[in-house]
Amino acid sequence: MFGFSDETYIEVASGKGGDGCVSFRREKFAPKGGPDGGDGGKGGDVVFVVRDNLRTLGHLKMVRSFKAGNGRPGQGARCYGRAGDDVEIPVPPGTVIKDPETGEVIKDLTGEDRWTFLHGGKGGLGNWHFRSSVRQTPRFAQPGEPGVEMRIGVELLVIADIGFVGFPNAGKSSLLNLLTNARSKVAGYPFTTKIPQLGAMRYGDQDLILADIPGIIEGAGQGAGMGIKFLRHISRTKALAFLIDLSDERFLDSYEILCGELASYAPSLLEKPQVMIASKLDEDGAPERFEALKAKYKDREVHPLSIYMDETVEDVRSAFIKVVSQSGLKDDDGLGGFTTRVDKDAEYRDEY
Ligand SMILES: Nc1nc2c(ncn2[C@@H]2O[C@H](COP(=O)(O)OP(=O)(O)OP(=O)(O)O)[C@@H](O)[C@H]2O)c(=O)[nH]1
Numbered sequence: 001m002f003g004f005s006d007e008t009y010i011e012v013a014s015g016k017g018g019d020g021c022v023s024f025r026r027e028k029f030a031p032k033g034g035p036d037g038g039d040g041g042k043g044g045d046v047v048f049v050v051r052d053n054l055r056t057l058g059h060l061k062m063v064r065s066f067k068a069g070n071g072r073p074g075q076g077a078r079c080y081g082r083a084g085d086d087v088e089i090p091v092p093p094g095t096v097i098k099d100p101e102t103g104e105v106i107k108d109l110t111g112e113d114r115w116t117f118l119h120g121g122k123g124g125l126g127n128w129h130f131r132s133s134v135r136q137t138p139r140f141a142q143p144g145e146p147g148v149e150m151r152i153g154v155e156l157l158v159i160a161d162i163g164f165v166g167f168p169n170a171g172k173s174s175l176l177n178l179l180t181n182a183r184s185k186v187a188g189y190p191f192t193t194k195i196p197q198l199g200a201m202r203y204g205d206q207d208l209i210l211a212d213i214p215g216i217i218e219g220a221g222q223g224a225g226m227g228i229k230f231l232r233h234i235s236r237t238k239a240l241a242f243l244i245d246l247s248d249e250r251f252l253d254s255y256e257i258l259c260g261e262l263a264s265y266a267p268s269l270l271e272k273p274q275v276m277i278a279s280k281l282d283e284d285g286a287p288e289r290f291e292a293l294k295a296k297y298k299d300r301e302v303h304p305l306s307i308y309m310d311e312t313v314e315d316v317r318s319a320f321i322k323v324v325s326q327s328g329l330k331d332d333d334g335l336g337g338f339t340t341r342v343d344k345d346a347e348y349r350d351e352y
Pocket residue numbers: 166167168169170171172173174175185186187188189190191192193194213214215216279280281282283305306307308
């Protein structure tokens with residue numbers, strides 16, 4: 001297990017078929033014309049459409065109900081009723097549809113483009129179909145078939161592109177909220193974030209996924225603070241962003257302390273590309289501290305950041321896009337084209 005599971009429930013309904021029509025031909029010279037009621041239209045289908053540019057299920061948490069249109073009733077002169085519109089539900093690649101009660105997988109959409117989940121009800125036959133030599137005036141028609149309504153679970157495993165690493169209170173959640181649609185809790189005390197949070201940063205027509213994890217303190221590898229077990233959530237990210245708090249006395253040593261804790265979890269974490277960020281540039285004395293930090297790490301780029309200075313936020317955004325583009329937006333772990341996987345074991349959910 002190495003990512004975040006995104007999960008939600010939605011209500012879906014296919015359209016009802018339109019009723020068949022009871023009608024008789026009425027013409028000037030045929031006052032008692034035969035039956036001519038047309039058929040009702042078919043109800044709309046519920047269709048899942050896989051969109052490569054989506055990476056989370058966030059959009060399904062805002063609109064939760066998807067209802068296809070009903071078929072229109074048939075009309076006189078053997079006219080068919082119009083078919084109901086299909087409803088399309090956009091989902092990211094790797095989405096799985098589940099039974100919300102049993103958790104049973106109804107459909108794994110990996111590798112699919114479109115999948116019709118529920119068909120709309122058939123339209124009813126008009127009375128024209130029911131004429132016969134012995135029944136010349138059928139005064140009935142068939143009703144349309146009902147649609148199907150269901151509540152379903154939608155699940156996706158998301159592997160973030162960039163994981164945030166920093167001491168508690170360094171400003172990780174503040175940055176996540178500024179760059180993405182996430183609303184991670186921000187407060188001026190340590191360990192505000194207790195559960196890893198994801199946010200999607202729009203970049204062209206792609207989503208870049210940023211992961212905010214709980215703060216790490218010295219000794220976290222031995223269980224201090226929140227420990228480091230949540231590091232596995234970022235063990236498969238493409239890059240790491242280190243947030244070094246310029247208002248923290250230890251600003252010159254923070255990076256080494258953080259690296260030490262990461263290494264105690266998995267030395268391979270340190271092989272990932274990194275973005276080094278010096279946060280809270282607006283605090284008293286921070287610009288001087290930033291200069292000292294830059295001097296210490298003169299061989300690499302250090303990005304100054306203040307959440308109150310838009311240009312620094314933009315600079316960090318560009319650095320994120322650059323580091324992810326360089327490592328390729330698509331997953332290269334041999335598991336397939338995308339960095340989304342189905343969460344089959346869901347082990348982490350019990351832990352928080
Ligand atoms: N002055 C200043 N304060 C900031 C900046 N960024 C964040 N803060 C403040 O720092 C405090 C901590 O911010 P968070 O975003 O919650 O920090 P965090 O790293 O997510 O903290 P944990 O979840 O506890 O690990 C909050 O009071 C923020 O308002 C900044 O650029 N400048």
